[in-house]
Amino acid sequence: MAASTYRSFNIFRSRLGTRKYCTNVHDKPSPFMVQEVLEQLNLQDGQTVLDMTFGDGLHTEALLKSNDNVKVIALDRDPYAIEKAKALTLKYPGRLQPLLGRFSDLPVLLSPIGIKINTLDALMFDLGCSSIQLNDASRGFSSEVDGPLDMRMDGPSALNSITAYDILTRADEQDLGRIFKTYGSENQARKIARSIVTCRYTFQGLNSTGELKEFLKSILEEKSGRVVKNVFFALRSFVNNELNELNFAIRFAEAYLKKGGRMISLTFNQVEDTIVKRHVSGNVLETNPNPMPLKYYGQAFNLSVEEMNELRKSIWAPLSKHVITPENHFKSMNPRIRDAKLRGAIKL
């Protein structure tokens, strides 16, 4: 290894020093862009809405409070979130139905409670981590608090699931690079992957979120904040299969919403927003949203205008002309929401 790389590894080791595990550094957030969400949902008496990402329950409670004659089905894959949802049912008797599971489990979960396809009035998802997840250092989601490299949304007792630690210790250099590039849109993916593999042999690998963050800072010259965010997001997204889950979410939204039903999505990075946008605008091939606009799809993809129009057909109509983003003053208060986007669509 080059002398300069040794030096940066040693700086990384010494920076770690006596770092301790700690908890609860985040304040309890309020429901994100709640006014815009409620406006776009436009809930009416007697309607049922599926909150696919219960999390801390802030949006769910806002929906319940917005109209006394609305019912909410609250889904989350995190057992701790669903415990919270169960507690909330006492406050809203007969109006809140908690469901533990993933987007991809929806048909199995909805059938026993009598929800059939083409029947839901509205649904929403607010992607990312809840504060229950971020504030608990032992879950390993946050780069702000030191904890084990876990990152499983399904909780620490989830069976047959991989953790971020498994990926960092077992994936080869090429796969690590692909994960950082594809899931985190990280430009320095290959350099980071190579350094992580080298670190396994020279310093017995990375064992905590704090070690990973300090390690990244030590191998990057500048703008490490953005890179740390990208790498943490890539690992979390890969561990939880989030992009495929999002694809399932929209596929099932198509199936379970009635005609005229509304879907509201809140995403926090470009990769997620692109998936939603491609579905809503009809840029989908073989059930997967395309990585690029159809007209650039490649030379083998020679279609007539009619065929192209057929492919671009979408069962969605956007609820607003432009994507909705948070006010600038909110963005400066919270850099995590810099890339946040709200998209609303109506099922035709």
Ligand SMILES: C[S@@+](CC[C@H](N)C(=O)[O-])C[C@H]1O[C@@H](n2cnc3c(N)ncnc32)[C@H](O)[C@@H]1O
């Ligand atoms: C940002 S939080 C939602 C916060 C919530 N809207 C609120 O106001 O408190 C996202 C939640 O979605 C859940 N989640 C993410 N992907 C999921 C999936 N594929 N299936 C079910 N729940 C998921 C996470 O476990 C997390 O609790």
